[in-house]
Amino acid sequence: MQRYVILAASVLMQMCLGATYSWSVYVQPLKALTGLAQGPVQLPFTVFYFAFPFTMIFAGQWLPRLGPRRSAVVGGILFGCGWWLAGWGDVHFGLTVLGIGLLAGIGVGMAYIVPIATCIRWFPEHKGLVTGVAVAGFGGGAALVSQIGAWRMHAHGDTPFETFQLLGLVFMLLVVAAGLCMRNPPGTRLAVTRRFSWRETIARREFQILYLAMFCGLAAGFAVNANLKELYAGGTLRAGVGAVGAFALANAAGRIGWGWGFDRLGGRVMVGANLLCQALVLLLSPYILVSPAGLLLFAVLTGFNYGGVLVLYASSVAQHWGSAGVGQVYGLLFSANIPAALAPLAAGLLFDAFDSFRPALWGIAALLILAAVAFLRSPRAAAVQPSTEPLQ
Numbered sequence: 001m002q003r004y005v006i007l008a009a010s011v012l013m014q015m016c017l018g019a020t021y022s023w024s025v026y027v028q029p030l031k032a033l034t035g036l037a038q039g040p041v042q043l044p045f046t047v048f049y050f051a052f053p054f055t056m057i058f059a060g061q062w063l064p065r066l067g068p069r070r071s072a073v074v075g076g077i078l079f080g081c082g083w084w085l086a087g088w089g090d091v092h093f094g095l096t097v098l099g100i101g102l103l104a105g106i107g108v109g110m111a112y113i114v115p116i117a118t119c120i121r122w123f124p125e126h127k128g129l130v131t132g133v134a135v136a137g138f139g140g141g142a143a144l145v146s147q148i149g150a151w152r153m154h155a156h157g158d159t160p161f162e163t164f165q166l167l168g169l170v171f172m173l174l175v176v177a178a179g180l181c182m183r184n185p186p187g188t189r190l191a192v193t194r195r196f197s198w199r200e201t202i203a204r205r206e207f208q209i210l211y212l213a214m215f216c217g218l219a220a221g222f223a224v225n226a227n228l229k230e231l232y233a234g235g236t237l238r239a240g241v242g243a244v245g246a247f248a249l250a251n252a253a254g255r256i257g258w259g260w261g262f263d264r265l266g267g268r269v270m271v272g273a274n275l276l277c278q279a280l281v282l283l284l285s286p287y288i289l290v291s292p293a294g295l296l297l298f299a300v301l302t303g304f305n306y307g308g309v310l311v312l313y314a315s316s317v318a319q320h321w322g323s324a325g326v327g328q329v330y331g332l333l334f335s336a337n338i339p340a341a342l343a344p345l346a347a348g349l350l351f352d353a354f355d356s357f358r359p360a361l362w363g364i365a366a367l368l369i370l371a372a373v374a375f376l377r378s379p380r381a382a383a384v385q386p387s388t389e390p391l392q
Helices: 002-022 024-034 043-066 068-090 093-111 113-122 124-154 160-179 198-203 205-226 237-265 267-283 292-321 323-340 342-354 358-377
Strands: none
Touching: 002 024, 002 043, 002 068, 002 093, 002 113, 002 124, 002 160, 002 237, 024 093, 024 124, 024 160, 024 205, 024 237, 043 068, 043 093, 043 113, 043 205, 043 323, 043 342, 068 093, 068 113, 068 160, 093 113, 093 160, 113 124, 113 323, 124 160, 124 237, 124 292, 198 205, 198 323, 205 237, 205 267, 205 292, 205 323, 205 342, 205 358, 237 267, 237 292, 267 292, 267 358, 292 323, 323 342, 342 358
16 A cells, blocks of 8 residues: 555645646736736746756756655755745745745755656556656646635735745645655665766657657647736636636646556657647637637646646656656756746747737747657657666
């Protein structure tokens, strides 16, 4: 039963770590309080998706040394402190950027890889499905957090900054508690010499194609998620909050659904299908975003497709590089979040310039199609063995 306890703790941990997905709920109140425009208010979200993947590059290398429990606990403390610090943004908005963007981003980078790498080792026969379940909370938790945040602001009259402080304390408690449950299966030995050279890894064609595909999938999800409430001009606050929650729930369902498909059809079919499905939804956005119901449908479709991004590529790494490579190689691959983090900011700036999100959505759709073509045309690659040389 121990592995199921660890799986449940992984979901709880990820529900907290995915709270930044609820950022769209705070955009309008923050704009009203600070007087900032759409683009600048996205800075905490954008900085978070720089700090998070950048930290993961190193966290994947530290994991064999620190162990899953220590990595998760340290990450939980930093994450909770970051949200608490963001609550002082009424003094200066830079503290919100520093807290939710940088400090919380570092915390998630330390903790996020732990449930994935740990659960794959406990459930080696179901890599795709268990990865999807383990990280489903990262998307689904935002649905709960967005509702709590909206409730605190509109029913209790809290400012976004007061909400950030309360959530920060709760996040710290829950993530640390879940992190204390993390451990590898008995007999697991991850020797320091079992390493995948980062130079050899990034030089491989299959890694480069996966990186391009993941970047495009992430950019699409980020651009939609961070600006979701503003995508339909005639939407009410309730419709916007509902769309944020729908995106988060669909994101969680997509992680499980795409992971289930990965175990049955393989990464080649599922990654290509994921890219093309998201491109189609973005191309059809002018015909979908015409009513509150259309906004809800758009949130569900894009959220479900985006959920696949966070499971298909981790499972592909486990399939190609083995479970020992998940922490190290996926940490490098996850750095695709860094350039993708510019998508919300770019989409917001394009909206400020053209008063429409159509140029941004169609541009991302074109990138998704190009990535799908490159991925499907790439040759199949053999499994990679870890290097016995120390990592440079």
